[in-house]
Structure formats: structure tokens, C-alpha cells
Amino acid sequence: MPAVWRLLKFIKGNPKMEWAVNEAIFRSRRTGLAPDTLRLWQGSASVVLGTPSSFKDDVNHENCIKNGVEIVRANSVSPEVFYYDMGSLNFAFAIDTSELKQFIENYQPVLSEYQLLNECIAVGLNKKFRVTSKADATGVYINNKKVSESLQVWFYDYLLFQGTAHINTNLSIYNQVTRSKKQLTTLKLEIGEEIPVGEVINALVQGVEEKLDVKFNEQNITEEEQKLIQKLYRVKYRLDKWNISGREPFLIGMGKTTVEVFVAYPPTSKCRELIDLVKNVTSDLQNEVEIRVWMRGRGINQHGPCPEISPVLRYVEKHSTLPAIIINGELKFSESIPSKEDLRKAILEVS
Amino acid sequence: MKMRCWRLLEYSSKNPAMNLAIEEAILRCLLEYGGPNTIRLWQNPSSVIIGYFQNPKSAVNMAACKKMEISVIRRISGGGAVYHDHGNLNYSIFVERESLENPLKASIKDVEKSYAIFCGGVVEGLKALGIEAYSQNGDIMIRGKKVSGSAQHRLYNVILHHGTLMLNINMEMLGQALEISNPEKFLVNLHEVLPNKIPLDKIKKAVTKGFEKTFNIKLEKGALTSKERCVAKKLYKMKYSQENWNIKSGLYHGGFSL
Numbered sequence: 001m002p003a004v005w006r007l008l009k010f011i012k013g014n015p016k017m018e019w020a021v022n023e024a025i026f027r028s029r030r031t032g033l034a035p036d037t038l039r040l041w042q043g044s045a046s047v048v049l050g051t052p053s054s055f056k057d058d059v060n061h062e063n064c065i066k067n068g069v070e071i072v073r074a075n076s077v078s079p080e081v082f083y084y085d086m087g088s089l090n091f092a093f094a095i096d097t098s099e100l101k102q103f104i105e106n107y108q109p110v111l112s113e114y115q116l117l118n119e120c121i122a123v124g125l126n127k128k129f130r131v132t133s134k135a136d137a138t139g140v141y142i143n144n145k146k147v148s149e150s151l152q153v154w155f156y157d158y159l160l161f162q163g164t165a166h167i168n169t170n171l172s173i174y175n176q177v178t179r180s181k182k183q184l185t186t187l188k189l190e191i192g193e194e195i196p197v198g199e200v201i202n203a204l205v206q207g208v209e210e211k212l213d214v215k216f217n218e219q220n221i222t223e224e225e226q227k228l229i230q231k232l233y234r235v236k237y238r239l240d241k242w243n244i245s246g247r248e249p250f251l252i253g254m255g256k257t258t259v260e261v262f263v264a265y266p267p268t269s270k271c272r273e274l275i276d277l278v279k280n281v282t283s284d285l286q287n288e289v290e291i292r293v294w295m296r297g298r299g300i301n302q303h304g305p306c307p308e309i310s311p312v313l314r315y316v317e318k319h320s321t322l323p324a325i326i327i328n329g330e331l332k333f334s335e336s337i338p339s340k341e342d343l344r345k346a347i348l349e350v351s
Numbered sequence: 352m353k354m355r356c357w358r359l360l361e362y363s364s365k366n367p368a369m370n371l372a373i374e375e376a377i378l379r380c381l382l383e384y385g386g387p388n389t390i391r392l393w394q395n396p397s398s399v400i401i402g403y404f405q406n407p408k409s410a411v412n413m414a415a416c417k418k419m420e421i422s423v424i425r426r427i428s429g430g431g432a433v434y435h436d437h438g439n440l441n442y443s444i445f446v447e448r449e450s451l452e453n454p455l456k457a458s459i460k461d462v463e464k465s466y467a468i469f470c471g472g473v474v475e476g477l478k479a480l481g482i483e484a485y486s487q488n489g490d491i492m493i494r495g496k497k498v499s500g501s502a503q504h505r506l507y508n509v510i511l512h513h514g515t516l517m518l519n520i521n522m523e524m525l526g527q528a529l530e531i532s533n534p535e536k537f538l539v540n541l542h543e544v545l546p547n548k549i550p551l552d553k554i555k556k557a558v559t560k561g562f563e564k565t566f567n568i569k570l571e572k573g574a575l576t577s578k579e580r581c582v583a584k585k586l587y588k589m590k591y592s593q594e595n596w597n598i599k600s601g602l603y604h605g606g607f608s609l
Contacts, residue, residue: 264506266589269383297403297427297596318404319462320429322506335507 003099007205007216008039015046015070020232022092023075024225026160029094031253033224036095038208038216040201045069045085047177050076050151055244063176073243074162076151081178087168089200093117093161103212111137114152117161121148124207128199131190145185156306167200228255249350250310250329256290257351260313260326265295274323274337281344288351296322358573359559360391367398367435368424368591369583374513375427376583377445382509384578388450390562390570391443392555395435399423399528402430402502407598412530421528425597428513430502434528438519440551442558444469448508459510466501468565469512473499476561480554482544496539518542518554
């Protein structure tokens with residue numbers, strides 16, 4: 001029996017908000033609040049950087065300004081950069097990859113999943129438009145030129161695979177605003193005629209259905225996702241701190257303000273005092289704030305099998321900084337107990 | 352300026368896990384209840400003590416340890432695995448930072464500087480025995496070979512700095528337990544460089560004097576308090592005697608232990 005995936009379609013939005021949508025549906029999927037999801041959308045001209053990409057080295061900022069091109073950053077493990085505009089169709093798969101392995105031969109971790117999803121796109125394009133596109137882990141190619149590219153991010157077995165298919169992307173602008181040396185093409189260039197976006201949407205949907213034995217159920221985003229999108233936009237995607245510098249806040253699950261308290265195991269009386277203080281200060285913010293008390297030495301799974309841990313927590317553990325209070329991934333207090341007022345202020349500032 | 356008194360504790364359990372529980376108990380009691388700073392000189396029977404962040408399955412030859420009936424215990428401080436036996440003297444320094452006076456207090460806040468200061472006490476002691484030693488990144492070296500290693504753990508403003516001093520350690524067992532071939536190439540026992548065998552008591556006395564000089568203190572012999580004993584017993588029961596703490600590789604996920 002085919003698996004049922006959610007299909008989301010949003011067309012023509014604010015680019016920065018659109019990337020917040022992708023993260024929100026991914027968080028929703030990995031928290032178990034949504035099924036596997038394919039989102040197809042279009043957005044105005046933008047350069048997208050992966051998390052490790054460099055604004056300075058990978059983007060021609062002057063040409064972006066000249067051409068009215070937005071700069072956005074997407075969560076990604078790879079330092080890829082690409083450009084899309086209203087001639088492109090963007091996609092985001094937010095899925096549990098453990099279900100994909102049945103469709104993969106000669107499994108290679110990570111690469112096989114990327115290749116399989118790219119194959120879905122290739123199958124759809126080949127069938128609908130009678131082209132000969134080929135997929136590998138890096139993208140989809142027609143005549144050895146890239147026609148679809150992506151950025152990927154993982155959370156345990158969950159994958160957010162987000163990218164763009166170039167239907168009629170302006171490649172001249174692409175080459176001006178990025179410092180990419182990729183060999184690119186568009187579907188229009190290969191076929192030699194205009195292609196309505198709706199047809200490409202159908203092609204991709206059919207490609208996924210055929211390749212992964214999936215049925216789609218077209219839905220809207222949930223209320224929780226909508227709330228999270230607003231928060232992600234506010235604390236991350238609208239900010240240069242993320243888009244330009246690549247610095248993001250650390251948020252658990254569906255985006256509650258996250259207070260990580262790192263204490264000794266077993267907690268000393270001062271540690272207990274600190275834990276009580278954090279609970280007390282946030283007692284009226286229970287819907288907004290998630291407290292995670294980590295005890296040094298109790299192991300990685302003290303909050304379940306798939307822990308979300310901020311990079312700073314790794315840092316304080318490595319340096320045995322005890323105790324420490326980390327708010328949304330930023331070390332705010334260490335080695336002493338803050339006053340109630342200072343702690344409250346620090347939490348409210350980022351909520 | 353009046354010379355401050357610290358406690359000198361020469362207490363060793365016959366159980367390596369209990370010895371490490373005592374280390375943490377003294378640290379915790381100094382934080383919780385105050386009291387004098389302490390220097391502990393102690394010894395362990397044959398055992399391997401691994402660093403907080405280490406995976407024993409890769410840091411230690413577990414099969415060899417089992418065969419030689421050597422226990423493997425995790426300590427709270429970082430750093431690498433060390434082999435202990437009665438040919439080794441351990442020293443531990445328990446200091447409440449605020450109790451020190453500047454410039455020592457300021458220097459000790461800096462981790463790198465603090466290693467040099469704490470190791471300096473042992474270096475002074477060795478000097479008194481006529482041995483030219485020097486500290487280097489938390490190790491103490493004699494003629495280019497390591498005679499002592501050390502590690503730290505900090506809890507609020509209390510610091511535990513502890514280290515080994517190899518007197519006449521069994522290098523063969525060390526090599527087997529830690530899977531090191533020819534450990535003599537880069538490790539040295541103190542007895543190899545001393546012209547005459549010096550009794551343990553004399554070495555302890557020299558090290559004690561070295562610490563007194565380094566910290567400008569007077570060390571007075573003392574015993575474990577009843578609170579320290581009680582906390583040590585609890586820590587032994589819930590932590591240091593537990594495979595979950597000492598061995599379980601489940602603690603490690605992507606190199607992260609927490």
C-alpha cells in the first residue's frame with residue numbers, strides 16, 4: 001500500500017519567509033506533528049547560501065543589489081550556493097529517510113538518499129517532457145548540465161532536502177550574482193519552448209509517486225507550523241545575522257525558547273538552587289520556554305533517544321564549565337548563579 | 352602576611368573506584384560546606400583511570416585489563432587514560448579560588464596558567480630531591496621524558512587539579528593496559544633518575560614542601576571529614592561503582608558524552 005505524503009503548494013511569497021516555511025515543516029516532521037511532506041513553491045529572485053557557505057566568497061553582493069536579488073541562507077550541511085527566480089520551481093522534501101532504504105540498491109549513507117530524491121525529479125522530467133535527464137547525489141543533469149540542485153540538512157534519520165529546478169531561470173543573472181562556476185541549463189533551453197510551471201509541478205509529483213510508491217494528499221500548513229514560521233522569520237530568517245553571517249539561534253523542536261541548564265551529576269545544592277531559579281523565573285512562560293537540564297556525566301540520552309543539543313552545550317561540556325545557562329544557543333551565565341532579574345531579562349530578550 | 356593553613360590528606364582506599372569517589376567528594380564538600388583547601392597524596396592499586404571524555408573501548412586494552420584483573424574507572428576530569436599502581440604517587444589539589452590572594456587568584460582563573468602553577472608545586476618538590484624537572488602543558492618532564500601527567504575539573508569556583516607521579520610504576524603492565532609499545536621511550540620512573548632509592552615518605556615530604564612554597568601555605572595533616580566520607584560513599588554507590596559511568600559506550604554519541 002502506498003505511503004501517504006502531504007503536498008504543500010505555496011506560490012510567489014517573500015523569499016525569507018519561504019525558507020522559514022521549509023524549516024518549520026522540517027521541524028514539524030521530525031517532531032512527529034506532520035507526515036512526510038513535499039513542498040513546491042516559487043519565489044522572487046534570490047541567492048541561497050548553505051549554512052557553511054561564505055557570503056563574502058560565494059556571492060557578488062554588488063550585482064545582487066543591482067539586480068534586486070535577495071540573499072537568503074538555508075540550513076544545509078554542504079557549502080552550496082544557488083540562485084532562483086520566478087522561472088524556477090523550488091522544492092522541499094521533509095521526510096523520514098528510514099522509509100527510503102527499501103528503494104535503494106547498494107546503499108551508501110547520505111549519498112543514496114540524495115540520489116534517490118534527485119532520481120524522483122529526473123523520472124518526472126523525463127516522462128513529462130521527453131528529455132533525458134540523469135540524477136546523481138549532486139543534482140539532476142541534462143546533457144551534463146545541471147538543471148536541478150539542492151541543499152540538505154539532517155536530524156537523525158530526518159532529511160530536509162530543499163532545492164530548485166531551473167525551468168526558465170535567468171542564468172545570466174545567476175552567473176552575475178553568484179561566484180559559481182557550475183555548468184547550468186534550464187528546461188526551456190533544452191526543450192526549446194515555454195513550459196508552464198503547473199506542468200513541472202505535476203511532473204515532480206508524478207516522479208515521486210512513481211519512484212517512491214507514494215500518494216499525495218494536498219493540504220495546508222498547520223496552525224502550529226504557521227506559528228513557528230512567524231517565529232523563525234522573526235528570530236532567524238529576516239536577520240542579517242543568519243543570512244549574511246550564518247549565525248543562527250538554537251531552538252528545540254517546534255521553536256520554543258530553549259534554556260539549557262548544565263549542572264553537575266548529581267547536582268550540588270547550588271545546582272539545585274539554579275534549576276529551581278530557572279523554573280521559577282519561567283513559571284508563567286511554560287508555553288514559550290523549554291527547559292532542558294543536562295547533568296554532566298549522565299549520558300547523551302538523558303532527554304530521550306534523539307537529543308537536540310546546542311553547539312555551546314558541547315563547548316561548555318568540553319571545557320567543564322559548571323554550571324552554565326545557555327539560552328537559544330548562547331552562553332548567558334556560567335560558573336555562578338545569576339539574579340532572578342538578570343535571568344528573566346535574558347530569557348525575555350529572545351522569546 | 353599571615354601564612355594560610357591548608358589540609359594535607361594522606362588517605363588512600365584500597366578500592367580505585369572509592370579513591371575517585373573521594374576525589375569528587377572533597378571537591379563537592381569544599382563547594383557546599385567550605386573548609387580549608389586540601390592537598391591529597393594517595394595511591395591506587397593496579398588500575399586504569401580514564402578521562403571523562405574517553406571511550407574506554409578505544410583508549411584502553413579492555414581484554415588485557417580483564418586478564419590482569421585491573422579495574423577501569425572514569426574520573427571527572429578530562430585528559431587521557433593513566434595507569435596506576437603502588438609504584439605511583441597521586442597528588443590532588445582542591446582549591447576554592449576566592450580563598451587565594453592575587454596575583455595567584457587571577458592566574459589560576461586561566462586554565463593554562465593554572466596548570467603551570469599547580470605542576471610547579473611538584474617541580475619544586477623534585478628540585479628539593481636534586482632532580483631537574485619542568486612542567487609542560489600539564490605534564491612534568493625529566494630529560495625530555497614524562498614523569499607526571501595531570502588533569503583538572505572545575506565546579507563553580509572550586510578547582511580540582513590532580514596528577515600522577517611515577518616512582519617505580521610497572522611499565523610492562525602500563526604498556527599492556529594502555530596498548531603502548533615501549534612506554535619507556537617517553538615515560539620515566541623517578542627511581543630511574545635518582546642516584547639512590549628514596550623512600551616514599553621522603554618523596555611525599557619533598558612534594559609537600561614544594562606545594563607549601565608554591566602557594567605560600569602551611570600544610571597540616573588532617574583526615575577526611577564525616578561529610579566527605581558520606582558523600583564519597585554515595586558517589587561510589589551511584590557513580591564510580593557503576594558500569595554506566597565507567598564503561599558504557601552508550602555514553603558516547605558522535606564523540607559527545609555529556
